[in-house]
Amino acid sequence: MSEIAIHLEDVRKTFDEKEYVVNGLNLDIPKGSLTAIIGFSGTGKSVILKHILGLYRPTSGRIEVLGEDLNKMDNDQLTDFRKNFGVLFQGSALFDDMTVLENVCFPLSEHRRELSEGQMVEIASRKLQQVGLDSKHFDKLPSQISGGMQKRTGLARALALDPEILFYDEPTTGLDPILTEMVDNLIVETHHHRTGITSVMVSHDLEAAFRIADFVAMLNAGQVLLFGKPEVFFETDNELVRRFVAKGMKKT
């Protein structure tokens, strides 16, 4: 049995004390794996991601990340613990008043204060080159570069602190097929570039999820309906999974 990076045990979450968005969810994400979380809209994928990131506290249940119980941490400890995470947001979430290079330097200036400015620029430039961004774009503002370049910058920023776990929140939603393929390849390359890094991707893109992920978790009604290697999803007898996969693959 491989080591577990993220452990969710009977996690429940309600916002209005009536309806449970997450309803007794159990999930173990192995260390070093690339795991995709898929499911219908409104099944709690993003809510689960926010729980793992410590942005939401569960109503009940246990969440362990890298062996640490998030429920036992206060807000300051959680803030500190998040240095272990890198996140690529759906809309990249770049700081629009900073240049591309400044965006990538920002996490370093916050957490690696022992570094000189030159060293920070060197690390940031290396991360940007790693994700395939040409140096001629480094001094541009996010509004002056394309959506694909913004994704690359967002990924470089997520990688800046060499995180233990990398999260991708709907990384290809709203992108054209070429850009989608570019982002998918970027995720795979990034995952294989650093040995031991755990990657978690929340996605609507089933084709990409099954192609690049080591494990896939399908959520339904706030619970894990099926978890396993991609091939398990094509062999299952579960009618709901079969329908979802068939429709999703047809669409993509």
Add this chain to the structure above:
Amino acid sequence: MSDRRVSWIDRINGLIELFENTMTGFVSEVGSMVVFATDALRLSFKPPLRYLEVIKHFEFVGNGSVMIICLTGAFTGLAVSYQIYLGFKMVNAVNLVGPTVALGITRELGPVLTGLIVAARAGGAMAARLGTMRVNEQIDALDVMGVNTKQYLIAPRIYAAVAAMPLLTAIFDAMAMLGAWFLCVKLVELDPAVFWDKVQNTLKVRHLFEGFFKSTVFGAFFAAICTYRGFHTSGGAKGVGEATNRGVVQSMVMIIVLDYFLTNMIRIFYLAIGATP
């Protein structure tokens, strides 16, 4: 008859319930704002100290507001002194226009109008900026980067507003007095020596500080309200608009309501130390 009575009782109950819900909502919201602002200020003492952020926001709130404050100050002085001149002329007391304007401007109009103008300009911008950062997930990005967002985004804005407000009020006061001087001396031809002499004899340093104290409190309140609204924005562009609108309106109302209570507080303080309010 019985049905009608029941219906009236229901209506009264409904009104009581509405009042109760409104009051509960109001108290809970004010409580959340206080906790939000005090939390941000508490965190501001933890390293890393964000003094560069404070300077950056001070530049925006302070320097960025100087021109508009000069303009509104000068015209307020002109308009107020003219109205007072017209009133005092009827009782042959035009020599008192200068000191009356000076007291009114430094103690009331200066801090209140500066507060309203800066709340609309800088407070609105704070709410809109933070709201946009929230809906674009930039605040979430800061959170997951391990940056304390209240310490980084909120506290520097509150400090900047608190520091900039008394300085802007001083500028407003000076420009308003220049406006009053221009009207009284150049337009209605009062004696300039009498004008300044009366102002100097009446206006005390403590009157100026009353205004500065009020404006400092206004700065803290509008910054706390607007940052709270912006920080808790939801619902895309519409949400940003609503947050900005609510932030500015609530700040303005708060400034006017607070002004009354602060004036009374200062009056009680003067009476307690045996001074004339």
